[in-house]
Amino acid sequence: MKNILQKLVTLFITLFCISFLTFTAFSVIPGDAALSRLGKDASPEQVEALREELGLSDPLPVRYGRWIGSALQGDFGESYRYQNNTVKSLISHRLPVTILLALISLCIILVISVPLGILSARYSGKWIDVVSTQVTQVIMAVPAFFLGILLTYIFGLVLKLFQPGAFIAPSENLGASLRYLFFPALAVALPKIAMVVRFLRNSVLSEMEKDYIRTAYSKGNSENAVLYKHVLKNALIPVVTFLAMVIAEILAGSIVVEQVFSVPGLGRLLVSSISNRDYPVVQAIVLYITCVVVTMNFIVDVLYEVLDPRVRV
């Protein structure tokens, strides 16, 4: 309990630091929210008026104080770029899409990588291992955007399994939405699968060399029994950490994949908000991402305690 409390405090300190850093970063880099919205034909007076209206002329600590004050009350303000739109509505519109994408990707990752990783380790040096090692090597080397384009080309334009660009919101038609999201999820999942497979394989192999395994064998256990009862339990611990980071990464929005597949998720919103200097939106998304990462770490810590009794003090 004390442990959890301590971690919660750390969480809040982290959130505070990160939000202040992003806030400061945006006042240091060139670019101006008012100017970005008004474009190059606006007069200096108009820009000044809008800056005044958005409260951009106040000094940094004042602006930060104002922001954190309302953020603590759950109010993230209005978007600079999209008048009449609250930050909350912009994000809550996209969050389900990103979460759905993350869930599907996670399913694909788990379903493919865990069996493949174990098989690779079990038949280490055999053809299945060689093939999987080579293929994962290639997949990891391919940049995400290229993989995305390749998948849209093959599944969208050649096989016509989905229509690129014709994304349907989950609120409109969940089935159609899931069907479309499967392909971007695949693009998100493939590189991660490659990493998890390698990670799991190496983890299992190094565990196999440990002394207790020899003992397990000498007790008369079959290879399968040793693998699933003894090795896997220990080999999975580092993999869980890795998977947690993967989940955090996907939940933060897969910028490139969302772009390539025209999926209106958080990643796309983040990119456009940065280039529009839409600070309230950027701040909120950064806060969300920080939350996700810190929470995932927290969950991993708890899981560790469950999986590995040694961690419990």
Place this chain on the structure above:
Amino acid sequence: MRKHLLSGITVVLISAALCACGGGKKNETTAASAAQAAPAAAETTAVSAAAETKAPETAETGSNSLSAETPVAGGRVVFGITQDLNSLDPHIDTDAGTRDVVFNLYEGLVKPTPTGDMMPAVASSYEISEDAKVYTFTLRDGIKFHDGTAVTVEDVKYSLDRYAELYKGTSAFSIVESVETPDDKTVVVTLTESNSEFLPNMVVAVIPKSNVDPAGKPIGTGPFKYVNYVPGEKLVVEKFADYWQEGLPHLDEVEFKIVPDVETEFVDLQAGTIDIMKYMTEAQIQALGSNSDYNIVESSMNLVQGMFLSNTYEPLANTKVRQALCYAVNRDEINQFIFGGKSKPAGTHMIHAMGSYYEPATESVYTYDPSKAKELLAEAGYPDGFDLVITVPSSFSQHVDTAQIIVEQLKAVGVNASIQQVEWATWLSDTYRGGNFQATVIGFDGTMTPSDWLKRYTSTASNNFCHYSNEEFDKLFAQAYAEIDMDKKASLYKQCEMILAEDAAAVYIQDPVDLVAVNKKFAGYTSYPTAAEDMSLIYAVN
């Protein structure tokens, strides 16, 4: 290559013919109604002069060469746009990308035609006094807003006043003395001084006075009415059944789909998700192949693309140096390399589409001549060249590509140029506003008012970001601006343009070609010389 070119030309001819066809049918096309309206406005020297001199660019061929494709009523078009909309409030001055789209929702007392003239819209006719100080508009009978209410002169006055309040400091509305409504059919706009080029400013959208939220709930008189807008995703509009132009629009619904990534947009086009895509590259057109489902319409971006030079950077304050750069840059090579030679060369800060206001002689002031460039540099005291940083906004690939070619060309004359790519927001604040640059490659758009294009070169203009100053130019510009006689005005502006060319105010490169892919299921795509994507003329073919 040649085959592509030929098919491209055919497509242009076909689409031109289609536009013309539309006029022949019962549909009252924009061009036709403009012609009808001109005589209605008596004593309107301004209108007729403009109409005569601006040669129609698209609707030249009038033959019915495409009887096979018959228009079908209804249908839904998805139009791809790479830039999100800035605001749906028509009085918030925004970027050309937004104006392109909201053109379909709103109309002013007058609206532009594809040939760049002004045709009556919310007004059914207008009159301009001899001294070009009083503009009198007659409200169109029975014209309605999207919500079904009738447009009143109060709405017109409200709209003009609202716009004037927002932009009186910077726009032509600074010379509006009053907007009056003597009766319920007439709106009189009085100016503080004579201005014969004021009419295009009357495209300011007429919106209902009763609407308290024009950005969130847009209501206008345009051919399409607002359905919904999802930030970063799409704007959907539907046919306005009570639109005043009989037979328009043809389509039932239009979706403007926001796809920020050009490659993704191209995939969406191939997949049939998007029906119309602008700014196609040569490579994309070749990728579509000959048996494609798309017609390629060639039009113009209506930009003055150039390398703009800061006079605060010492070497560039010297006219000879600027002229040397003009000789050193090979415009044909840039055009050939990036646009397959289809762009129109530029020699001054004015586009071809401005017709009688455009001085074609400016194009040939400089020819590619590296040795002449070296000579001029030596005369100016830079025999070994100088360092030059060219700032380019990274999101505009055509400007980045252009800058890269320029760097190589300048090397040949000893100028050591390098490229600094910046984000668009940085370009706006640092380069454009802050004047913190030596040279920058960018394109400028404008309105149908000639002074809009040239004013930025006057010494005191707030948007004179090059800090260019030329007394003779200032004098001629002031004269041209005040001139009432349209012929004299045009000739004075042309002299201004010539000064910019000869004085090498910037290295003017081109008005880039705009290649638009249109799904063969649709026809009637018409390009405008101003920011307008008119969806009302598009129709489905069977």
